[in-house]
Amino acid sequence: MTKLNAKIPSGPLSEKWSNYKNSLRLVNPANKKRIDVIVIGTGLSGASASSTLGEMGYNVKTFCYQDTPRRAHSVAAQGGINAAKNYKNDGDSVFRLFYDMIKGGDFRAREANVYRAAEVSNDVIDHYVALGVPFARDYSGYIDNRSFGGVQVSRTFYAKGQTGQQCVLGTYSSLLRQVNKGTVKLYARRDVLDIVIVNGKARGVITRNLVTGEIERHSAHAVVLATGGYGTVYYLSTLAVNSNASAAWAAYKKGAFFGNPSFVQIHPTSIPVLNDFQSKLTLMSESLRNDGRVWVPKQKGDKRIPKDIPEEERDYYLERRYPAFGNLVPRDVASRAAKERCDAGYGVGPTGLSVYLDFKDAINKQGQKAIENKYGNLFDMYEKISGENPYKTPMRIYPAGHYTMGGLWVDYNLMTTVPGLYAIGESNFSDHGANRLGAGSLMQCSCDGFFILPYTISDYLADDIRTGKIPVDTPEFDDAEKSIKEKIQRILSVNGKDTPLDYHKRLGKIMWDYCGMVRNEEGLKKAIGLLSDLKVDFWNNIKVAGKDNELNLELEKALRVADFIELAKLMCIDALNRKESCGAHFREESQTENGEARRQDEAYSFVAAWEHKGDDVEPELHKELLVFENVELKERSYK
């Protein structure tokens, strides 16, 4: 139980990071040239880390599976990125941003890390502007901010509806500048399949070249995972469809603990499933709830078209249940309420699995033009996909898997439990507790990569200035390569009947039904059984077309789904273990009389960090107790 050391520096919260930074060791420029760092991932976290490490003078090798770093999933972020600039003079501050994140995360995140992210958030905005990111501006030329995710201040920086894309292009350009200078070498179209540990330290990776199929060895003095989240475990989610957990899972199997794997944010406003072939769910921005009213018919199974349902026969259930916040309740609350109505038989649309988001009143009051100005691009996107015009008929929406707060456990240095193996961005568990605030992820990813990891990793690398190149012709690399090759041969040789897609869909259904928005002991136990069966079934019946020594998209998928099935089980084990409700994790057994989430601070104020103990062996739970010295634990109430 004492294995976990979060390494939180002592001293007052607001001085921890600056004091700690001053105590970290540095590596002098001449020595940096002798040190290699591998970064896996080119989203905001990976690209920012790679370029900054390159600027500092390290030799960086950067990997991604897309054809170019610019396509990393971060491009999909729409709403914005938070910072504590207080440009609107509305009382924002580093402390307030910190507090909102801690409270939003339902008091399940580590104070010191969250405070630090809030503290460096302003530097991130400065840097993005310097890189040419075209944030929205006022007529005066100053940067504009908006309020996002139900907070009371306007601290969100945005670039129309594509903040993620614009921030990625900024980090990508600085990454390419380092490629130009020769400090960063890019390895695109590579899947990292394993992490290589030498004498207890992460010293390299095994990759598959996705064009030739070749299995390659790469070594470094430290390895950084910036591989994103695992929301695609549900098959249908708002994530890019190739997003996966395989690198993080490989790290877990090599000794990195997995933190709070069951903490997943389900976003309330996605376009619902339209048919069986659907491959992804498209997010409709949260901002729509500022003007849209959510409702279902009062009568079960009412099949009338919305305009034929009179006002008094509509149930505006969010306004009814949460008079104070109404349609603006947090994501998890809105998601569960939609599920509750649909499960009770009041859902609308062909499948009964959607609710209306109606702009009728807003259009009547403000005029269609005003609504068009605010949401025009979203309305167009909705119409493109659904074929329905949301100016005329209400949108139909339903919750979808969106973001994973869980991830690899890291200490204050962002290092996992494997020395020399770091995890940044969505791939770690660190800053969002049990629920993430809107616009908080782009912020965290950028803080980690630009302003935190480069300092902490230097301290670690200071020990490696005399190590010399890490050779790849060693037994450790031999073994890792051999086991990957065997895994690939095994998966290809089954030659069963069902495709990776078939399995991914089956997996998604189990997880959505039993480890989604609402969880209970019986369901989770059932899911664990189903997942064990699914794993056996997969390895006896998977069909992977094509060969290993060529471009083979089916093989890529099969390897990812195999890992997802195992991760899914860990998610259920974690959800089963946490008998309280907190944030997005809702255990039916732990609710108030009114059906609201009931946290149990005495018993569960900890981070659950799981240690791999072998395939098909129960993982071991380690607890990092959370200590709150600067905030008072409160119940979240939106009544």
Place this chain on the structure above:
Amino acid sequence: MNIKLKIWRQKNAQAKGKFENYSLEDVSPEMGFLEMLDYLNQKLIKSGGEPVAYEHDCREGICGSCGMYINGRPHGPEAKTTTCELRMRSFKDGDTITIEPFRSRMFPIIKDLLIDRTAFEKILIAGGFISADTGSAPEANSILVCKKHADKAFDMATCIGCGACVAACKNSSAMLFVSAKINQYALLPQGKIEAPERVKKMVAKMDELGFGSCSNTYACEAECPKGISVSAIAKMNREFLHAKLIAED
């Protein structure tokens, strides 16, 4: 609905490719174009065939991965729509749809519909950035940008690097792609300083790689899913001239 497909199949970069015919039943109008291909692939795999390789990731028009000729047009029949955003609603029962990879000597085929667009990245590596090291930036609001220029820079920055402009151009010109980046930075005070050097380096790289020149047919603008306007090209030409002039000073 029922549709017929004529799809380019090519095993690898070296192999000679050819069209294969397929037919699909029970295609529903709200299916995405890529979901229709998934559906075909599932059938192919289950009957012992090889699935069609194509590139995709976000499936919502923002990452720039997807892109193929659909009935001879990059990204298919709808304006300002990427392949992944295209729905089967745009086709009718009984249609034959021809699907090929983007055809350009600058984008070699890797397999089936999947192509190599690294030439784009090489141009950006040559100079597609503002040189600002982490930690060196001034306070964000100390750089004021007039809204008109900021909005214009944003429009230029919406390019997703899909390559449709090159694929649409009979000369395989990359002018629309390159000019969008040049203009984004040239419009911003923080990007202006390096603008002359940037445009020279990027244009030189573009020429060196063998991208063709622009002969003003505007095919690129018509097919660009993000609606980048050809006026960007004229503006880049001015930037380029200006850069040469000050070099002669």
